[in-house]
Amino acid sequence: MRSHGIGKVVKLSAIGTGEDSDVRVGGWHLPGERAVRAGEAVWTILRPSSFASNTLRWAPMISAGQPVANMTGDGAQGVIDPRDVAEVAVAALTTADHAGKTYTLTGPELLSTPDQVEILRKVLDRPIEIVDVPLDEVKGQMLAAGLDPEFAEVAAQGQRLIAEGGNTALTADVATVLGRPARTYATWADAHRAAFDG
Secondary structure: OHHHOOOEEEEEOOOOOOOOOOOHHHHHHHHHHHHHHHOOOEEEEEEEOOEHHHHHHHHHHHHOOOOEEEOOOOOOEOOEOHHHHHHHHHHHHHOOOOOOEEEEEOOOOOEOHHHHHHHHHHHHOOOOOEEEOOHHHHHHHHHHOOOOHHHHHHHHHHHHHHHOOOOOOOOOHHHHHHOOOOOOHHHHHHHOHHHHHO
């Protein structure tokens, strides 16, 4: 990288990535992390939890008055605002304080799909229904849509991990880097209300 004039790099990885990771999605990121660490450029690795913006996929359902599909039961995650991830990346690229560090980035609270739907109800001031969908059914739909079987399996495995409480980590890494708490999901939802009102 340095031969191309790149002296510093931030690798966007995923929560749970590591040598002992038993989730395949973490395995997808591990080769990239190893390459960054082995390279000559100064590096920082970011491992964010579930992005708040992932719930934008619910927008068409909510706009049409249809229920939100819940594939993870009451499994909770430290849902993070992508703006916080971006600001941490900027800090890592523009200061020398974060060289050689790995940050696990989460929001300030653990939220399940029902929790996020309840927050959206309040922010949008409208009823939103929710329906549980079995993971086998979700995987079958992905395969029927022509998605790669390995991708479908990994996606289902990741959803199962969440449903079973395997992604309940919360960290203060956003505050460590930015000097302020991570944004809440409610703050993200309020900033993106127009996307759900469509």
